[in-house]
Amino acid sequence: MVANEDLLPGIDRDRVTEFQGELEAPEGELYLRFFVGSGMEFALPATGIKEVLEYTPDRINPIPNVSPLLLGTVNIRGRVVWVGDLGQFLGNSTAVNTDRSEISIIAIEDQGLMLGLAIESIGVMTWLDPDRLRVPRSNLDSMAPFVKGEWQLESENVPLKLLDQTSILRSARWAS
Template identity: 60%
Template sequence: MVSKPDFLVGNGEDQFRPEFQVESPEGELHLRFFIPSHQEFALLATGIREVIELTPDRITPIPNASPLLLGTLNLRGRVIWVADLGQFLGDGTALNTDRGEIPVIAIEEQETIVGLAVDEIGGMDWLDVKNLASPTNIPDTMAPFLRGEWMLNAESTQCLRLLDQTAILRSARWAG
């Protein structure tokens, strides 16, 4: 004879136990990631089309293209540019493409899609933009693409910087 599982036992009334209640998150969902110099950034999840990890041979190099661009990628039948995000932001450390997989964040606005190659994906987090501070100690090359930063802890100067994906997509740097 088979007995009822524990979750089917009861008098039929809805019973809410505290251990099964989920708190509603505060803020908005963001993707956290690192560029090669170990700086941490975030992008608002709603502007991200997808995040993929792919082998370097899936990125086709383009001769005489901007040094910011690693090449192109076929994303579900659509060819998109893939850029080294750290180099795009003016960081001096180039992305290591001699490895098994490269994380690429495909960002989209209207009909424009660009792949941003990063060093490492940190995960998803609910972050409240009300707690954003003005960015400090940033290079001029990075300033136009930042919306602000969160201080991760009071003891250190470690921060999480929020990127403005619209400013990245509309940047004149793509033409150079």
């Protein structure tokens, strides 16, 4: 039988063993971290995200007489999808910056219903332990119905809030 070392002639076997030790299975679940217009950081589970897109502002078609939370519609693979300002939806007064070359949009979907969430910027994909998720400290603000919990990460002062994409997608707040 052929050993791994036979496939990589000239490779230091001690270095290969050292490298294999560095590759550990990630713990927890995968989440996308991102920022809204006010600078607040949030997370969504990767399993709840259909796509992450960048659109030029002129490709977002404004629709008159709709909620001010909605920026308009985009065409995603032949499908017309509403795009809303997630930060303002959550109660932040700072709107997403549309005066730039591209706007980041997270497309979420549930039971055939899709919505694009316009955000300020994409952060990183990260593994977080759902067992360390705790109940948010403040449940009185306008974003409380859309926050599943929060992580207090060691390297950060502000808790990272986990959003519930299904409650965001199905909220009547988009119609007001």
